[in-house]
Amino acid sequence: MVDLFERLIEARIPFKENLSGKELSAYRGGGKVALVAYPESVSALQKLTAVAEEYSVPYLPFGLGSNILIRDGGFDGIFVSSIGFRNIRAEGNRLTLGGGVALKRAAECAAENGISALEELTGIPASIGGMTKSNAGAFGKEMADIVSEATVFDFKTGKVSKIPRADIDFGYRTSGETFDKKMILETVITGCRSDKVKKVSEHYLDQRKKTQPSFPSLGSVFKRSAPGVGIGYYIDRAGLKGTRRGGAEISAKHGGFIVNRGGGTAGDYLELKRLAHDVVFRKFGIDAEDEIEIIGKDG
Ligand SMILES: Cc1cc2nc3c(=O)[nH]c(=O)nc-3n(C[C@H](O)[C@H](O)[C@H](O)COP(=O)(O)OP(=O)(O)OC[C@H]3O[C@@H](n4cnc5c(N)ncnc54)[C@H](O)[C@@H]3O)c2cc1C
Structure with missing residues (x-):
């Protein structure tokens, strides 16, 4: 790993070593992850992937860790954090959200711009990338209902491409193999106009807290x-x-x-x-x- 660390420093990719499940997993327990990398661009992702492949170190995308349990013996690999991809844009009834945007921030933006889409999901402590991958859902609404497109980085080819909704294999809490070996950089969500977004979101958040x-x-x-x-x-x-x-x-x-x-x-x-x-x-x-x-x- 020491050589690998040096290569990441040369490539100017921020990383942290030996973070524990207490810091990474929403369970606040579990083993250590050898390395968490924080790329902020496609070129950083390309360099990171090349180094990980060269040293045969396993790696996987990482959002907010709200669905991941790390066994107590730890993970001798790399978590590729999406946090560097947190762009947000609202246009008409569409939200373009970076994969590392926290749902909380996305929901605030939706409310500020009067876009109804995420209300039922409010309170899930997750990133947009993680939610898209796992087709997160609550109170009868799931990501599959509102996602219209995802932009991904392909770890195998190093290329970026757009995947339209029709090509995403959404099922109950899954997107099938659509995002295997891919990092979701951006998800486009399409909703409808409403001036009650904040109120409705608060209602669902309240239900969540009660149960x-x-x-x-x-x-x-x-x-x-x-x-x-x-x-x-x-x-x-x-x-x-x-x-x-x-x-x-x-x-x-x-x-x-x-x-x-x-x-x-x-x-x-x-x-x-x-x-x-x-x-x-x-x-x-x-x-x-x-x-x-x-x-x-x-x-
Ligand atoms: C208190 C609590 C309440 C919850 N309530 C709900 C709920 O109501 N409904 C629900 O569906 N889930 C719920 N969850 C589970 C969890 O929030 C979801 O599964 C969520 O989608 C995980 O997002 P994350 O960003 O934390 O992903 P992580 O846990 O970090 O990762 C989950 C998976 O997604 C992959 N991934 C993460 N980011 C990306 C990316 N950018 N590109 C590609 N793959 C990526 C990871 O490799 C991993 O396979 C809850 C969890 C908690 C702790």
Whole structure:
């Protein structure tokens, strides 16, 4: 890694070493990531990719870490932060948003410009790139409903291209393979004109606060098994709410979340996830599928 660090310094790509899950993951626990790079241009991305390929170091795009659990043994690779790509433009009923723009900022811009599109999603602690990749959704609205185009950097070819909505393979909390080995630099969102954006956003934010825990988490652990029914419902019925392992807890407020009550490790999280999965399978025959992403080595 030392040679690689030197190459990044030569290429003037800002980076940090050995950041932990406490700093990177919204769960506020988990192992270390060897390197987080902060490219701010396509040419920096090209240089970074070339160096990572030369040293055979794995790398992946990184937004705000609200869906990523880093196993306690850490990740010997590079998180490519999108934070350097945070341009915002509002035109008519369209918002052009950099991949590293936080939803909070995007929602403010939408409200300032009277563009109705993101209200239901308000409060998801995520970046636009991460949300586009995972087709984030809430209260019946998902990114697939409002995205009209994405601009991507292709890690394999080093080229930038635009992908129209029709070519994005959106499904429930997924965009299929559309963005594999790609970094979303920009997403265009199309909404409609409204003067009630702020009010409606506040309503959904309020709903979110009422139902979701305030402790650090990664949001829903599992994908819904059927429309409208979250796995949290079955976890609740199985009596698992409030179950703890180390510093982690199956939220006493919302069974679909595993929260960090303080000092929770990735191992604690994974133990509770396995327990919830196995009990729900035994009692209800539902083979719950992960919504969160898990990377790195066991501790
Ligand atoms: C409290 C809480 C509430 C949540 N509520 C919801 C909810 O209501 N609905 C919902 O759908 N999700 C929810 N989530 C989950 C999470 O916010 C979403 O999955 C979100 O889309 C992840 O965005 P991120 O920027 O944090 O991405 P990260 O967690 O950093 O990354 C997630 C994935 O996206 C990829 N990625 C990130 N940025 C880019 C990019 N620029 N280009 C290409 N790939 C990229 C990463 O490689 C990774 O595969 C919640 C999470 C928390 C902590």
